[in-house]
Amino acid sequence: MASSEITSGALVTLQDLHPSSPYFKQGASLRVTGKTRETFLSQGHYCRVPVSLITYHFTQAKGKSGLHDYSVETAIATIVDGSERLKINTQHLRELSFRVGSIYQFIGELLIQPDNEAVLQARMGRNVDGIDLNLYHQSLQLLRQFQADHLKKPAT
Amino acid sequence: MEHSLYNTHVKLLAFDLNSLTQTSSSSSSDPISFSRNGALLSRAETVGTVTSRDLKPNKFLRFTIDDGTGCVSCILWLNQISSPYFSRRSPPDVRLIAQHALRFAAEIKLGVVARVRGKITSYRGVTQITVSDVVIERDPNVEMLHWLDCIRLARKVYNIIPHSNK
Numbered sequence: 001m002a003s004s005e006i007t008s009g010a011l012v013t014l015q016d017l018h019p020s021s022p023y024f025k026q027g028a029s030l031r032v033t034g035k036t037r038e039t040f041l042s043q044g045h046y047c048r049v050p051v052s053l054i055t056y057h058f059t060q061a062k063g064k065s066g067l068h069d070y071s072v073e074t075a076i077a078t079i080v081d082g083s084e085r086l087k088i089n090t091q092h093l094r095e096l097s098f099r100v101g102s103i104y105q106f107i108g109e110l111l112i113q114p115d116n117e118a119v120l121q122a123r124m125g126r127n128v129d130g131i132d133l134n135l136y137h138q139s140l141q142l143l144r145q146f147q148a149d150h151l152k153k154p155a156t
Numbered sequence: 157m158e159h160s161l162y163n164t165h166v167k168l169l170a171f172d173l174n175s176l177t178q179t180s181s182s183s184s185s186d187p188i189s190f191s192r193n194g195a196l197l198s199r200a201e202t203v204g205t206v207t208s209r210d211l212k213p214n215k216f217l218r219f220t221i222d223d224g225t226g227c228v229s230c231i232l233w234l235n236q237i238s239s240p241y242f243s244r245r246s247p248p249d250v251r252l253i254a255q256h257a258l259r260f261a262a263e264i265k266l267g268v269v270a271r272v273r274g275k276i277t278s279y280r281g282v283t284q285i286t287v288s289d290v291v292i293e294r295d296p297n298v299e300m301l302h303w304l305d306c307i308r309l310a311r312k313v314y315n316i317i318p319h320s321n322k
Contacts, residue, residue, distance in 0.1 A: 006208045008170065011224040031205075031224055096267075105296075107205060107222065124207055124267045128296035139300040146307045147171060147225060 009107035009124075011140055014084035019116060028110045032086060032120060033128065033136065034079030035103050076119070079104060081133070087119040096125045103128050158195040165201040165273050166314065168192075169306045170226030173200055174283055176276070190276045190283065193315055200285055202228045203271045203293065203302040206264055214238070217261045221272060223299070229284040230272055232261055260290035269293045271302075 009031035012023050023030060075091045077098055088106050090096065098104070108122035176197065181189040190197045204223030211217045217232040236242050236254040264270060273289040293299075 006220045006222070006227050008222045008227045009207075009224065031222075103296075107207065124205055126205075126267050126269070131296035132300075135297065135300055139303055142307060143169075143225070143303050146310070147169075150172065150310075 007109075011143070013137060013140065014079070014081040014086050017084070017086060017110075017118060023110075024112070024118065025110065026112050029108070030110055030120060031105060031107045032079065032088075033103065033105045033131070033133070034081040034084075034086065036098055036100055037078050037080050037085070077104075079106075087117070088125075089119050089121045090125065092121075092123055093125045096127075099127075103131055103133070105131075157191060161195045161314065162198050165199045166192075166197055167201045167302065167306045167309055168314075169303065170202065170204065170221070170223045170228045172225075172306070172310065173202065173228055173276075173285075174226050176283055178278055178281075178283070188278045190278075195314065197276060199274065200276050201271065201273045202230075202285065203299055204228070204269065206266055206268050206270055209264060209266055211261065217264060219264050221270060223302070228272075229279065229282055230274070230287050231277075231279070231284055232257055232264070232287040232290070234258065234261060260287065263290060263292050269299060271298075 007029040009029045010023060012030050012032060014032060014034055016023050017030075017032075018024060075089065075093075077088045077090050078085055079088060080086075088104075088108075089111070090098070090106075105126055105128045106120055106122040107124040108120045111119045111121050113119065172192070176190045176192050179189050179191065181187055186198070202221050202223060204221040206219055207222045207227065208220040209217065210219070213234070214237075215233075215235050217234060219230050219232070221228040221230060233239070234254070234257050236250050236257060242250045242253070269292070271291040271293055272285055272287055274285040274287040277284055277286045
């Protein structure tokens with residue numbers, strides 16, 4: 001598989017993902033980091049929660065979302081960073097176990113729903129407990145500045 | 157062309173590595189040479205998440221490292237025992253190289269963060285790393301330190317070498 005077929009997940013913070021952000025685009029490949037939190041359950045949704053796991057397997061209830069009854073199963077987790085939060089679809093990460101309160105990093109594509117809520121369709125995920133989030137945010141700023149400088153004056 | 161970095165594993169971010177200048181060379185062993193800012197390069201080091209993995213048993217493992225600035229294509233050869241390229245080397249050495257390559261291939265799994273070193277090569281015009289060494293990184297802060305290393309080295313060393321040695 002050639003690298004050209006795989007899109008790099010741009011490094012973003014949850015604070016970057018507001019509707020006017022250049023990263024807030026349908027299908028954008030992103031890498032996000034945040035702490036897992038419990039997902040709110042809507043009325044009419046059925047939930048199976050394995051002990052110590054927070055990957056919720058929802059079965060969409062008839063009439064609630066407009067989907068066909070019991071035809072769609074998803075696995076949605078929510079991560080938070082400060083006051084920002086983002087839903088993560090983890091259905092392709094069956095081997096990853098989740099713990100509430102742990103910090104995870106996901107790479108995937110952004111799906112913006114008709115109500116303008118974004119869900120990251122994760123293709124990679126890992127536990128990053130122990131990460132220094134302050135250092136992460138500062139390093140990210142330095143990295144973006146370096147890339148911007150490089151674009152102005154390529155070093156080739 | 158500046159040669160002082162030629163035998164160094166330069167730490168480059170993916171977007172930087174993928175924009176190296178490729179030049180056809182008269183050398184049969186290295187038909188393409190790579191340069192950055194006038195400095196000739198032959199080896200590189202990258203750190204990032206493994207986001208694709210394509211194994212051809214007894215031939216090669218092709219995989220992708222995503223460091224957040226781009227993707228680096230990597231190839232790890234697994235054909236040392238059968239390849240005529242290694243026929244002049246001593247069989248124990250070749251077996252050792254093959255054993256290391258097999259261990260690296262087993263460690264490269266989707267989602268892990270890997271530090272990869274190797275030779276800069278080209279496949280169908282795309283810059284890649286022909287892997288000689290793999291370390292799986294478990295400390296979640298390692299990627300950040302690699303970014304900062306790359307930035308510092310580019311600003312303090314890689315960007316200024318041609319001007320100070322011409």
